[in-house]
Amino acid sequence: MDSTLRFLSIRALHDSELPARRRALLNQLPLSITTALVYAGSAVFHTPLLANPLVWWAAGLFVLLLLACVVVPWERLPARAVLVLPVLDFVPIGLLREGMYPEVTGTVMMLLFPVLWLVTSGLVPYGAALLGAAMTLVVVWVPVFASPVPVTGDALTGALPVPLLVLAIGATVQEITHQLRVKETQLREALATTAHRKRLLYTVLDSINSRVLAVDTDGRPLVTNYGMLADYAGQRVAHGAAAEASLPGMYTESGRPLTSAQRPIARALAGESFTDHLVRYGEAPTQRVLSVSARTMHNDEHQPEGAVLSFHDVTELVNALNAQEEFVTGVSHELRTPLTSIRGYTELLTMDETLSETTRSGLGVIERNTEQLQNLVDDLLGAGNGAATLHPAPTDLVALLTEATAAAAPRAASGAVTLQTQAPQTLIAHCDPVRIGQVLDNLLSNAIKYSRPHSTVHVLATHHQGSARVEVIDHGIGMGPEDTGRIFERFYRSATARMSTIPGLGIGLALCREIIEQHGGTITCRSVLGEGTTMTITVPINPPSATPASGGASTTDHDPAPNILV
Template identity: 40%
Template sequence: MFRGGGARVGAVRGWDWFVQMFVHGMSRRQQVLLSQVPLAAAIALVAGVVAVWHPDILAEPLFGAALTGQVLLLALGAAVPWGKAPAGAALALPLLDFVPIGMVRVAGLDTKMQLGALGVVPVVWLAWSGLRPGFCMAAAFLGPLAMVWAPLVLAGSSAPGEYADVMVLPAMMLAAGAVVHLLAAATRDQRRALESARGRLQEALDAQAKEKRLLDTVLETIPVGVQALDASGATAVANRQQYLNKALAGRVPGIGQDWPRVFDLAGAPLPPHRQPVVRAMRGEAFSDFLVRLGEGPTQRVFSTSARPVQGPDGSPDGAVLAFSDVTSLMEALAAKDIFLANVSHELRNPLTSMVGYLDLVQETPGIPTRAEHGLEVVRRNAERLDRLVGDLLAAASGGIDVRPEPADVAAIVRLAVAAAAPAARSAGVTLKDDTQSKALPGMVDPVRIAQLLDNLLSNAVKYTRPGGSVTARAFRAADGIVLEVEDTGIGMSPEEAAAVFTRFYRAPGSRAARIPGLGLGLPIARSIAEAHGGRIECTSTPGAGTAFTVFLPDPPDQGPGPGQQPAAQAERHRSGHQGRR
């Protein structure tokens, strides 16, 4: 009642709406004045009844004083700035209300009107105020008690029975005040709980709105099409870029998630069951799935990714897809391959001519020793440049042509070690052939396997410090031949080891040490291994060295050859060498 401040208007009706609009929205002065209006109206009604049916009471000075006092209290409620006064000061008005009520009651005792019941009005306001509950409850009893005992005291009555007879009214007032107080306390607690819940809800709504604005801003900022699907496959969220992608793909309304103009990299129409959106709705998770969207000059290449959305019970509840335009990247890669192929081809022709004329010059009799040494240096550099050009051509072609034939892999390893020995001696590195078998027959392309070993051995020698060692070995496993090249060089981190087979990749350590190279030897070695149906792996420890393991499987119609090791024995053989690193 006497508490100032406004509350937010809620979706309430009836009395609650009145309280919200006209009580909690009022100033302290307006609330205090409102507390006097019901009593003033009730006394005005009593005055009207008295004027009609009991005009003699209207002439009573006591009744006139009561009316005058009530008017003064009403004016006091309107005139005093209660908002600046202490909160408890407003309790003075309900307490003073007992005075005019008592005067009206005494003046009308000879009538049948129970005018003392008007005391319930200040009692209700005292109990409902919530201010100083103990004082208010005492006043709710003592005020009516004084109202009924004062006439007896003024009349000089000394009969205890008379005092006891009028105790019913104060007791009823106290009971009514207690009930009102309890209801008011419960209402205030409920209102505080509702306000707290409303505040928390508003904070949650504000936070949710802020997160949505942030999410919308992020989605509209990134140059990637993002689309979230619900469990039915309908689009729940999509940024502007994804709607542009949809338009490019020609999505037809009513066909669900089927996009008609979706093609694979070769340009063939992609069946609906292979399209990214349909795959995502099947619960598939994938990354870097390349597709072409659109037709003609507007066609673009996209890298698509998808992740399923898990519901509370773990069941699929939609999916999120990302469409990244990689057209420029694909065009740049194609241009790079064309450039490499053209440059390499143009370089190889003069190199071939240079090496041929070097052969003629070196075969000429009578060349001075010093000139012959210089010509040998020129030959080595020309051959090195020829190998680099060959690597560039192999990288540009995107594939390795292999022609398997029966060959002795152990002999290929020995020749590769012998070929790498001069470079190892110059670098101060010990080069060893740890192949135990004298012969390892297999069905391989001897030229390509020699190229693979040359790349691995030259790479190992370059990255090994003087005084270190490089070991090559070959052995037969249960279903193929294993080649290993192991060094005690500078090593790499796991992240660098995972990237060494990427074309043109060079580890930061090699760049810092200014070790020459194009980053093509290892990708070509992997291409050769994969062209044989095999694989190549790299394990490395920073500062401790690197090991490359190549597995070349036997052809399906070729049985185990001599010197074959059981799979478990081959694994122990490899583990033993790994442990000696």
């Protein structure tokens, strides 16, 4: 592109990339060639003219000026020094004009060569046309003043059209040259900006850990980071969708082979946009899993002009999730056998009529916790298979709190933690007592685990705007905002919990959230690192069928629950 600009531009003869001597020679050559043609024509048609000394003096000066272009070290002189050449060109042109006049009148047009040199050089931005016109005026007036004939006004004004014509041509060429310089500068800046953006684009593509491919409507690549794309399809993807169809070993997430129309590039070129679509390619044991996203491109007329696809290798993540699921399933199955034995023997023991009330009460706690543990195992086995079945009924939350507190008392006592409950005599809510008991047990267990010795865990139960609300407040290690926002995710544990020696799997609060949301309630967490945590649950008092069917707002109170419930 730059070479084309230099070729088309008038400034080509003044390109700073050329040596100064070569630029001077290229500017002088057109006049030298024209002069040689004039002398050759005169030798054929006007031979007597060559006997005129002025003609030979002009020829000698032309030769000297041509040699000066080559001999003088112009690159060592100031840039404007070279303009002495076009100024001196007016001397031999004037001599040649006078020596051949009136037989040859066209030599006056040779004055345009030095004028054009001056106006296109850019070294005299404003006065080049005037300088050329002034030198032309000198050339045409010197013979008038040198003539033995008295100078008259007619003689002077008769020679004016030539300088005026030169001035008009010079000014026009100078303006055109200026406009070309401006356009050339703008175009160079645009090219530089485009080149910068191109470098930036490829640098970004090379720095990201994803394969990116932009294709036109025929599937030919426009932009791609080939190094990252090689794992997906090798060099053949560089040839577009047709080559993609020939790639072996491409499957869906479940392992079903993909047809040519189902492959990512083909789907994108068909106008389909998708996000995080999993594709398997290759054969075991080296098979990889890619998360593919695609967006179609449209021009200003909304006509398709290709698509952009991104490929992210998620093989390790998928393997980790599969291993996690297999681990949870295996552990859950292993827990079923001892739980079944515990429940069976507990039931047998409760059938002994000689047991004391204290023993019978302890067995009741064992049976209740075994049932909740069995529900937890069932939840683990059913994770991802839909919500668990609820059996809601009018339930006294105060009674559930009493049972949960009694079950947690030994653990609290061993950690020197005091449990303090504040609740009304009764607090009836429409809920599944087993599931809500599981939630209360989990919240109390967490509050005790993360409390400091000799601190107090407060449990508050209140009736609040048509809902039953329970708050469990501890003064333990707490969490930061980044952990609070993820505490209800499955298998997530806060940074403080991971750094402590407190055991846990990070599934309890995720199950609590599912249970509470199934009841139509809310669960929130407010925590300050180093100060403690407050967990709040709300459960509707009335069953859903008792809610007014039209017009009225729901009586369920939902505490503000920002993005922490994601």
